[in-house]
Amino acid sequence: AAVFFVWDQDGETPATPPPGSDSAILPDALRVAAQDNRLCVHYQPQVRLTDGAVVGLEALARWRHPTLGNVAPDIFIPLAERTAQIGRLGVWILGRSLLDFASLGLPEPMRLAVNVSPLQLRDPGFADQVARCLDDAGQIPKRLELEITETTQLGDDPQVAHALKALEKLGVGLALDDFGTGYSNFAALTKFRFSCLKLDRTLVTGLDDERNQMLIRSMVGMAQNLEMDLLAEGIETEAQANILRDLGCELAQGYLFSPPLPFGEIRDWLDAR
Ligand code: C2E
Ligand code: CA
Ligand code: CA
Ligand code: CA
Secondary structure, three states: OHHHHHHHHHOOOOOOOOOOOHHHHHHHHHHHHHHOOOEEEEEEEEEEOOOOOEEEEEEEEEEEEOOOEEEOHHHHHHHHHHOOOHHHHHHHHHHHHHHHHHHHOOOOOOEEEEEEOOOHHHOOOHHHHHHHHHHHHOOOHHHEEEEEEOOOHHHHOHHHHHHHHHHHHHOOEEEEEEEOOOOOOHHHHHHOOOOEEEEOHHHHHOOOOHHHHHHHHHHHHHHHHOOOEEEEOOOOOHHHHHHHHHHOOOEEOOOOOOOOEOHHHHHHHHHOO
């Protein structure tokens, strides 16, 4: 297994993996992982800052590898993208998390947020897959929000544009993830109807800075004008939560409220509230 992750670190993955290397069996590793319960989904609550009400859950994938231990999604998602496995992996995660969400029986308007790789959006069948997963779980589209990380392609890739339009038409919510991290995709905001803007954690860490606060205040205004929810990620302290609430940011997520939890634990956590 080490072989693959060494390549991973220099970011140079050979187009064709050498025979016998672990990357050659990765597609299978992912499939077996799903069957073996080695892949699972954890859930992190999203809350409203004014009253602490839970408004949703974000699904975050986890992989317990037999020899590597827990592999972080930051590693295995890009791996799945490079080895053309992200489509199948993504549908598995979507299906699994929708079934979990359905079995929690949470009242509207609570929703499930699921991360989607921009590569999944290039698949012309993606919106149909989403519709099928919703059907299988007996959920209506507005209970689901897909979180899409802003990248350069978002605005100008015609396949991605097509998928986003189809998802909009289906009626699922779209969140622009990691907003403020570099590719601030203002063009994408004008082309597609995002229901939620997720402020990246890096904006939250510098909150004592007055200019940072002004930046967030202006994002609050922008979100209001475009009729989007604004959710701040990575809230770890009461102080951060208080400042954000005072700035008018309505929603938040972070360790302060709860880390991502396995299904059984999030059920208990929700029950206890
Ligand atoms: P993300 O979507 O931006 O998710 C937020 C990350 O921040 C998660 O890391 C979460 O566990 C972590 N986090 C939450 N609250 C706090 C906090 O208060 N402080 C700090 N320091 N971190 C916090 P995680 O679960 O390791 O996921 C990393 C990234 O992997 C995600 O970033 C997302 O881009 C990707 N990812 C995870 N699951 C999936 C998935 O099912 N599909 C796809 N395509 N990507 C996924
Ligand atoms: Ca996310
Ligand atoms: Ca994020
Ligand atoms: Ca991220």
